[in-house]
Amino acid sequence: MEEKATSATFKKETVQRLMSLHFKDEKTKVSNDALILISELLKLFIMEAAARSAKQAKTEENELVSIDHFEKILPQLLLDF
Incomplete structure (x- = not known):
């Protein structure tokens, strides 16, 4: 899968x-x-959080990602990082 370059950054x-x-x-x-x-x-x-949340929403057959999807993936995401 091709990664898209993003210009979003955090201010120092x-x-x-x-x-x-x-x-x-x-x-x-x-x-x-x-x-x-x-x-x-x-x-x-x-x-990574956004990608996993989107995958969770897709698994649940939802078109929109909600905070509930994020909350479901957060424990494993924190363990992986």
Whole structure:
């Protein structure tokens, strides 16, 4: 199956803020390369979640993907990542 290039990305500031919410020391800093890597991982995680949710909806013979489909695939997705 051919992958389509997407231009959707996360802003570095958003990723930095999300990460800093979990730091114990507020002086902790994240390098630019680490931000790029985490952004790419988030993008892959979301693409995989969307694909699995769509597959779940198709399995249940639904044309639209709902939050229920996402909730069904989430436990296994978290274990896989």
